[in-house]
Amino acid sequence: MTDLTKLKIAEARDMLAKGELTSRELTEAHIGAVDAMKSLNAYIVTTPDIALAQADAADAQIKAGNQKAMTGIPIGIKDLFATKGIHTQACSKILDGFKPEYESTVTQNLWDDGAVMLGKLNMDEFAMGSSNETSFYGPVKNPWRATGSNSDFVPGGSSGGSVASVAGFAAMGATASDTGGSIRQPAAFTGTFGIKPTYGRCSRYGMVAFASSLDQAGTITRDVRDGAIMLESISGFDPKDSTSVDIAVPNFEAALTGDIRGMKIGIPREYRLDGMPAEIEELWQKGIAWMKDAGAEIVDISLPHTKYALPTYYIVAPAEASSNLARYDGVKYGHRNIGDGGGLDDMYYATRGEGFGDEVKRRIMIGTYVLSAGYYDAYYLKAQKVRQLIADDFKQAFGQVDAILTPTAPSAAFAFGEKSDDPLAMYLNDVFTVPASLAGLPGSSVPAGLSADGLPLGLQVLGKAWDEETVLKVSGVIEQAAAFTAQPQEWWR
Amino acid sequence: MSNIDKATVAKIARLARIKTEEDKLEPLAGELNNILGWVEQLSEVNTDNIEPMASVVDAKLRWRTDEVTDGAKANSVLKNAPKPEYGFFAVPKVIE
Amino acid sequence: MSDYRIQGATGDWEVVIGLEVHAQVISNAKLFSGASTEFGAEPNAQVSLVDAAMPGMLPTINGECVRQAVRTGLALGAQINKYSVFDRKNYFYADLPQGYQISQFKHPIVGPGIVTLDLDGGRTKKVGVERIHLEQDAGKSMHDQHPQFTYVDLNRSGVALMEIVSDPDMRSPEEAGAYLTKLRTILRYIGSCDGNMEQGSMRADVNVSVRKVGDPLGTRCEIKNVNSIRFVRQAIEIEASRQVDIIEAGGTIDQETRLFDPVKGETRSMRSKEEAHDYRYFPDPDLLPLEFDDAFIDAARESLPELPDDKKARFINEYGLNDYNASVLVAEKDQSDYFVSLVSALATATKKSESDVAVKASNWLTGDLFGALNKANKSIDETPVSAEQGAELLALVEDGTISGRIAKDVFEIMFDTGKGAASIVEEKGLKQVSDTGEIEKIIDEVIAANPNQLEQYRGGKDKLIGFFVGQVMKATGGKANPGMVNQLLKPKLDG
Ligand SMILES: [Mg+2]
Numbered sequence A: 001m002t003d004l005t006k007l008k009i010a011e012a013r014d015m016l017a018k019g020e021l022t023s024r025e026l027t028e029a030h031i032g033a034v035d036a037m038k039s040l041n042a043y044i045v046t047t048p049d050i051a052l053a054q055a056d057a058a059d060a061q062i063k064a065g066n067q068k069a070m071t072g073i074p075i076g077i078k079d080l081f082a083t084k085g086i087h088t089q090a091c092s093k094i095l096d097g098f099k100p101e102y103e104s105t106v107t108q109n110l111w112d113d114g115a116v117m118l119g120k121l122n123m124d125e126f127a128m129g130s131s132n133e134t135s136f137y138g139p140v141k142n143p144w145r146a147t148g149s150n151s152d153f154v155p156g157g158s159s160g161g162s163v164a165s166v167a168g169f170a171a172m173g174a175t176a177s178d179t180g181g182s183i184r185q186p187a188a189f190t191g192t193f194g195i196k197p198t199y200g201r202c203s204r205y206g207m208v209a210f211a212s213s214l215d216q217a218g219t220i221t222r223d224v225r226d227g228a229i230m231l232e233s234i235s236g237f238d239p240k241d242s243t244s245v246d247i248a249v250p251n252f253e254a255a256l257t258g259d260i261r262g263m264k265i266g267i268p269r270e271y272r273l274d275g276m277p278a279e280i281e282e283l284w285q286k287g288i289a290w291m292k293d294a295g296a297e298i299v300d301i302s303l304p305h306t307k308y309a310l311p312t313y314y315i316v317a318p319a320e321a322s323s324n325l326a327r328y329d330g331v332k333y334g335h336r337n338i339g340d341g342g343g344l345d346d347m348y349y350a351t352r353g354e355g356f357g358d359e360v361k362r363r364i365m366i367g368t369y370v371l372s373a374g375y376y377d378a379y380y381l382k383a384q385k386v387r388q389l390i391a392d393d394f395k396q397a398f399g400q401v402d403a404i405l406t407p408t409a410p411s412a413a414f415a416f417g418e419k420s421d422d423p424l425a426m427y428l429n430d431v432f433t434v435p436a437s438l439a440g441l442p443g444s445s446v447p448a449g450l451s452a453d454g455l456p457l458g459l460q461v462l463g464k465a466w467d468e469e470t471v472l473k474v475s476g477v478i479e480q481a482a483a484f485t486a487q488p489q490e491w492w493r
Numbered sequence B: 001m002s003n004i005d006k007a008t009v010a011k012i013a014r015l016a017r018i019k020t021e022e023d024k025l026e027p028l029a030g031e032l033n034n035i036l037g038w039v040e041q042l043s044e045v046n047t048d049n050i051e052p053m054a055s056v057v058d059a060k061l062r063w064r065t066d067e068v069t070d071g072a073k074a075n076s077v078l079k080n081a082p083k084p085e086y087g088f089f090a091v092p093k094v095i096e
Numbered sequence C: 001m002s003d004y005r006i007q008g009a010t011g012d013w014e015v016v017i018g019l020e021v022h023a024q025v026i027s028n029a030k031l032f033s034g035a036s037t038e039f040g041a042e043p044n045a046q047v048s049l050v051d052a053a054m055p056g057m058l059p060t061i062n063g064e065c066v067r068q069a070v071r072t073g074l075a076l077g078a079q080i081n082k083y084s085v086f087d088r089k090n091y092f093y094a095d096l097p098q099g100y101q102i103s104q105f106k107h108p109i110v111g112p113g114i115v116t117l118d119l120d121g122g123r124t125k126k127v128g129v130e131r132i133h134l135e136q137d138a139g140k141s142m143h144d145q146h147p148q149f150t151y152v153d154l155n156r157s158g159v160a161l162m163e164i165v166s167d168p169d170m171r172s173p174e175e176a177g178a179y180l181t182k183l184r185t186i187l188r189y190i191g192s193c194d195g196n197m198e199q200g201s202m203r204a205d206v207n208v209s210v211r212k213v214g215d216p217l218g219t220r221c222e223i224k225n226v227n228s229i230r231f232v233r234q235a236i237e238i239e240a241s242r243q244v245d246i247i248e249a250g251g252t253i254d255q256e257t258r259l260f261d262p263v264k265g266e267t268r269s270m271r272s273k274e275e276a277h278d279y280r281y282f283p284d285p286d287l288l289p290l291e292f293d294d295a296f297i298d299a300a301r302e303s304l305p306e307l308p309d310d311k312k313a314r315f316i317n318e319y320g321l322n323d324y325n326a327s328v329l330v331a332e333k334d335q336s337d338y339f340v341s342l343v344s345a346l347a348t349a350t351k352k353s354e355s356d357v358a359v360k361a362s363n364w365l366t367g368d369l370f371g372a373l374n375k376a377n378k379s380i381d382e383t384p385v386s387a388e389q390g391a392e393l394l395a396l397v398e399d400g401t402i403s404g405r406i407a408k409d410v411f412e413i414m415f416d417t418g419k420g421a422a423s424i425v426e427e428k429g430l431k432q433v434s435d436t437g438e439i440e441k442i443i444d445e446v447i448a449a450n451p452n453q454l455e456q457y458r459g460g461k462d463k464l465i466g467f468f469v470g471q472v473m474k475a476t477g478g479k480a481n482p483g484m485v486n487q488l489l490k491p492k493l494d495g
């Protein structure tokens, strides 16, 4: 038989249904692939016993005629999602040893749909990062290398483990989360399809919080159809999350008609940045041409406050984070360092000083500062006003167009250490993804080509609130047109 | 607007309960000034008469009914505690 | 009551007082989780993973707590805000598991309202309520269980509180006490808080400042978590004197939070200025703004019982009660409910109008029953004599079956045994003797037995009639109808 790890979710699903494949075979192949890619550091915990038990249960379900959307499909789970009784630490030392007594709604939905868990995936600590270099468990290596090169590149972040496992054929799909671009940017860096739905589409219950008003679960898969299947599985209203919205989940796979004739695609002029590499601009132009070829109408649009999205984000997200991360205090779970003075405050200082990494501490401090007395209005309140303007820009634009097309990231994957000493340079990675996050809109990154160095590049599709179907449909057309067939060399095997 | 000095960093670190070595204060002040200096470009934006975003979703807060549906799980609550004692969380004494 | 003044070396000082009352909302489940609010469970037995701030746990709001806050606002005649916002108040403490308290800061659910204080001599005073907001309670830290460790119990963590903030309108310890008493009465009436200060379901933060009469407001100190009305009064006296002493010695008052120590009779600073709080309030992104419509407010209003001030006015106007009795009766809803039932049953039993029997009923209730309950250390809901039984007793007096004097004895037996009045009267043969012949016969016997007294009476000592009445009553065991005795005795004595 062919290498089962190269199958897509939809292909495996159909073969499982026909009895041409068992989940046990599929799962064993993936457990082997997971073991073989240890050097990439994508998985921080593997759960082969659970996977095999779930696979056998899946095979029984299929035999009984109860196959569901994800039955028997082996996937990886970002360490941000609580998995009952299994390591859940958002890749932070401060959650050392934490095994939740509960399951996140997103993962529960997947298990209810029959999915198989291979393990927990590496990520930037508390999802704060764009290169997976802030993880307490060390960075993830991008399965892709530049043509003719042996040096390692970052996989992007924060869902670095998610994209590396999927791009490296060690998971058929992976859960991910997006606060400012943590699904789309790493997808672009690894030639995978990433989709973040509308804020409120997936429950945040059991998802370790970074910035509550921005965090949204999503998926990483190897193609658009798989993304549609998996996204539908994790979506849905959840009364346990007050920001979850009670709106029916459509059949996402059915949206993939390939027909975008007459559709209006917006090209925001403000996304054309000074000093953006030529190959990014070229890729964008290619995308525009593909849209036209498919019968869509290209509309120049303006999102005038785009420039202010990143600074807005770097006030709002740290502010919320500084408060969300206050619960990590050494009292109830995770790391505790008693400190020197013997008092409660001494424990707080020591535990938090030692338990958080530098980037997390930096953001907690920024967040604490912008909320503090005398600065709240100038920073936080101002940012929430600008955020409203950014959302209004999109509202206006979506009065004219059905979807927006932009590059996903301003560059291809970069080398380790290249930006980690300069927080601002690192933050600029999210320049194209952050605006939609601030507005709570759905967005995807579709693999669309290779850089001159042979590294993947992605195009971003943004849609109206609750219109993931159009995002998926347009993504599917790009995928078809791009005919992106390149694969990383499996140098780690 | 922002001019964060060592003392301010120390104050923020104290508010956030993050132990920060003395020799880290100066470099941190530099980093924070850099970042805050950059975000200050927001002051260019005219936000007169703009309401701050209250929520990104256009929905109303749903209400629960007043029923006891949870609790009675002290074991789960204490399961991950660094120092559970007699059903309590034990923490170092508060020094006033 | 004259104006409350502190006599300092430099003259008279006025005290300015504002109160922040934390009132635990009566609800089955907590404000943002489904765990129980019941008092007195095993440690951490009433804690959900939300209350323990486990990673990824999210708050969902209990609609009943919203309704109770709105009802409370309506009962204080306050503005109800159809749009309010939950904010996070950020600070670190062992019994604050999230590292923040979900509260309301800029946009509270209830705006300005009024509490009318009932003061000595039937005087009243209006005290402004600035706002009421909903917030979570913290857990409980126990510092005295272990030499090095504090033990934390999260059972209270997340229980709904209403923080009721007054304007700085009070000027004496008595007014502060009257405010708390009245507020507690109202909360109990409408059932939004049980007002139990010993169990901590009602606590007061007391803001105190002093000034020379006519001067602008002085710097205030906040005395935290005082848990009885008596302590609130004491704390104000002590704190105000402390401030006067400092100012008169040339010092200034630091705005700070202080603790009242009733044993040492002092207030002391809770933390150093350097540790001044910076709560970094901001809207809780896990929750959306809280919104409701007029229909919801109307339904909440419909659900309110008659409030104490209205009830008192009605008791005075319709029933003719005096101010004192009316005040006593409306102070607790259970008492006024008992009274209303008593009047109704008595009116039925005597076929009179309620207004005709109400004063008698109120006198018996505030005198006899409350006296007995007091002595037995019982509250009205533990009374062994029901309103119906009370009415039965009073009706027996009304129709002349027993005398008022005998009624007191019957009541005592009723109170001790829970038996009905009629059966006691029957059993003990206490029926009033109203038979003219029988009474005349006894009078004749008494007169015959006391010739000396008769002679003195006839010699001009009129007052001796009392002696003869007493003798007649004694001879009948108190059962003779006293009116008839008087009527029949005089002609016979006069000969
Ligand atoms: Mg207070």
Ligand SMILES: [Zn+2]
Binding pocket: C022, C135, C163
């Ligand atoms: Zn409060």
